[in-house]
Amino acid sequence: MLDDEFPEEVRRLKPRNVRISRHVERLLGDRPSDQMSEVHGTGHSLRPDSDSLNSICCAACGQTEYLSRAHCRCGHYLHGQIEDEYLAWVSNLRDMHEMIARDTERRLKPVRRLSLFAMPLLVGPMFFVFFSTTTSLTDLIWLVPGFAILAVLALADMFISRHTTESSATLETVSFETFLLTRKV
Numbered sequence: 009m010l011d012d013e014f015p016e017e018v019r020r021l022k023p024r025n026v027r028i029s030r031h032v033e034r035l036l037g038d039r040p041s042d043q044m045s046e047v048h049g050t051g052h053s054l055r056p057d058s059d060s061l062n063s064i065c066c067a068a069c070g071q072t073e074y075l076s077r078a079h080c081r082c083g084h085y086l087h088g089q090i091e092d093e094y095l096a097w098v099s100n101l102r103d104m105h106e107m108i109a110r111d112t113e114r115r116l117k118p119v120r121r122l123s124l125f126a127m128p129l130l131v132g133p134m135f136f137v138f139f140s141t142t143t144s145l146t147d148l149i150w151l152v153p154g155f156a157i158l159a160v161l162a163l164a165d166m167f168i169s170r171h172t173t174e175s176s177a178t179l180e181t182v183s184f185e186t187f188l189l190t191r192k193v
C-alpha cells in the first residue's frame with residue numbers, strides 16, 4: 009500500500025498555513041502562534057529584553073513582547089503592528105530620499121550650468137582640429153583645457169550626487185529582513 013512506502017515522519021507532514029506575517033515567522037523560525045492560550049496569556053510570563061532584536065513594544069499595553077508571537081498577551085495583534093512599522097519605515101526612507109534628491113538637484117544646478125559654459129572650450133578646438141588642413145599634434149593641446157574643466161565638473165557632479173546615489177541604492181535593496189535587523193540600531 010502507499011502508506012507503507014513512506015516513513016512515519018513523512019505521513020505525519022501537514023501543509024503549513026499561509027499567513028500574512030510569514031516574514032516574521034520565517035525569520036524567527038517560529039510557527040504560527042495564534043492559539044488562544046497566547047492571546048489570553050496562559051503561557052509562561054517570561055518577557056524578552058527590550059533591546060533584543062526579538063522584542064517588540066506592544067502599542068496597546070506598552071509591554072515588551074516576543075516578536076515571534078502573533079498576539080501580545082493583552083490580545084493586540086503584533087504582526088500587524090510590525091507590518092505597519094515596516095511600511096512607515098519604508099515611507100520615511102522614501103521621504104528622506106526625495107529630500108536628499110531635491111537638495112542634490114539644487115546644488116548641481118551651478119555645476120551643470122558651468123558644464124554648458126565649458127562646452128565651447130572643447131567643441132571649438134575640436135572643430136578647428138577637424139576642419140584644419142594642417143593638423144599637427146600641438147593643435148590637440150587646445151583640447152586639453154576643455155577636457156580638464158569637464159573632467160573636474162564631472163567629478164564635482166559625482167561628489168555632490170553621492171548621497172543621492174547611496175540613498176537610492178538603500179531604497180532599491182530595502183526589505184523586511186533589513187528592517188528587522190536595523191530597527192533596534
Ligand SMILES: [Zn+2]
Pocket residue numbers: 066067068069070071080081082083084
Ligand atoms: Zn500588549
